[in-house]
Amino acid sequence: MDFAWTEQETAFRDRLRALLADTLPDDWERFSQHGPASPALTKYAESFCGTLAEQGLLIPHWPVELGGQGLDPWHQTILAEEMWIAGEPRGGQYMNVNWIGPTLIRYGSPDQQARYLPPIAEGKALWCQGFSEPGSGSDLASLRTRAERDGDTYRVNGQKIWTSYAGLADTCFLVCRTSDDRKRGISILLVPMDTPGITVRQIPSLIGEGDIHEVFFDDVTVPVTARLGDEGQAWEIIGYSLTNERLGIPRYALARAALDRAVAVLKEQGEFDGEAVKIEAAHAAALTEAARMASYAIVDRRAKGEAIGAESSSARFATVMAERRVCEFIVEYLPEALADAHPYLKMHHQRGIVAGIAAGAAEIQLNIIATDVLKLPREPR
């Protein structure tokens, strides 16, 4: 067992920090409060991701033949941590490079790869994922958005909801129903968002401007060539995508960074001298570090080419616990942060509310742990 970073990994992290320090604008912390999906940050992300691409830091974990450097999951984790700690200046593009690109690499046709991979690799694409529906959240397989085959096209009708980035995305990774079979009747279509019949409506939210949307599909015509993989293959493809994204955003890293920042502010104000505040801060730190180590245990498996297993749900839940405890600490000891006194802490707090909701509800993670880690008999359905 070795818990130390290699020299190469440390140098990689240092390089990212230096780049962030050099590149981000002076008012970045206030700016990043708009949220990764806001028009302002989306626009900024285009130039920032272009800079990353030029320096070989946008897709370093992709295969060399596709423009990456084949760096291992530890480097991918370091990249994700540093970007998220910084307020995610890649905007919604983090999703492209983390799992949409790798999924297209695995399942995309040559034409799809030629069309979609270069813009992702250059930092010029923005995707949204059409998963949740009004009646299908955690129970994704109940989704009803339907794609009816009509010769060489599909006619898509239905509604998606909570869709991040939809307002500005150029392409949708759309999960829809092509037959009535619950799981084997689901397919994936890659749909340009300017296709006639698509209507996007933003939903005002706590988590930043432009983050969640409703997306309506009314007789949207999509060529069969836009289907990713075979008809009915979506469940398998989503499973593969999740192996790339199951750990999700490294929220533990921002939570710890926000906690450290909050403590620094309190010390500066002479308010970090009582036992109560120190005890609360330490409890929060214990949770961020427990989540970090649980996550690293999964990264280690990925780095060795092993299946990540259901323990990734344990790491996810640990992260939810950490995120909430840090948010609670800030509210209790630096209430002015949520007004506007400390933009970085406000940014953390805005994003923290969805830790247990986005990318799979915390209760679903607990179900997975119960069934697949603890091997408890399943609940009756």
Added chain:
Amino acid sequence: MDLALTDDQVAILDAIDTLTRPYAGASLHEAGFSLPDAQLDRDLAEGGFLDIGFDPDLGAVSAALVVERLARLPQTVEAAASALIRPLLGDDLPRPLCLVEEGRTTRPVRFLREGATVLIVGPSSVSAFTATAAQVRAEPEALYGYPMATLLDVPTDRTPHAIPADEVLTRWRIALAAEAAGLLAAALDSTVAHVTDRQQFGRPLATFQALRHRLAEAQVRANGVRWLALKAAATLGPGDAALAALHAQESARATVYDFHQFFGAMGVTLEHPLHLWTYRLKALIGDLRGRGGQALAAAEALWG
């Protein structure tokens, strides 16, 4: 980073499993509140398992793995302090090694008996003495799952140890976290087995979500305690150690009553081993001034 066990660590843990297998079927009917086992203690000591921390190639991580594994047994032996703190003191000190915080010497002490080495750990100094019969009052009715005794007298002519007290405290916290990790894992496994077998309303208790989610949260905690303990053993950093011990004590607090709750009345019997793990966890909760003590130590190490 490489978080897999080394070949040596796999071999050590396999050897412990082989050595302890005959003890698994021990009768609990005469066990009382704790289950010390002198033969197991001798077997482990003779096998060198408690001296692994002396080997620089194996180090504190391997010692912590040994402590964690042994803590899963219903029997108890004094392993944590011997495996993780004795390497700072020398291998000629008689075992068991009993840890006592200066200023809190009237509290019950785990494994204390005549002939034990008592290590008094102060804020700035470390000293030891060998306990005499007159200095010890056994506490056979103590609920804590360990053999406990009270120190009646702390001699002034103790043997000083020229090692930083901070280093001892750090290793104490790592030992506590490693032991708690094993206890939490064993209590969780035991509870999982019970709720899987036990049927009510025509189906296993484990199929009720009210229990499933709380057990899943216990798994998240047990997993976190184990990783923080191992990381702290690797870095030997005071901050890592304090966070590991804090998470261990907080997780013990958060889970112990749930484990008993899910066992119903079976969990309050002495014929089931659950209490041996949970009441040991309760003993560890009080170490080093409890969660507040670890939290303040962590805050000092992290933020000054």
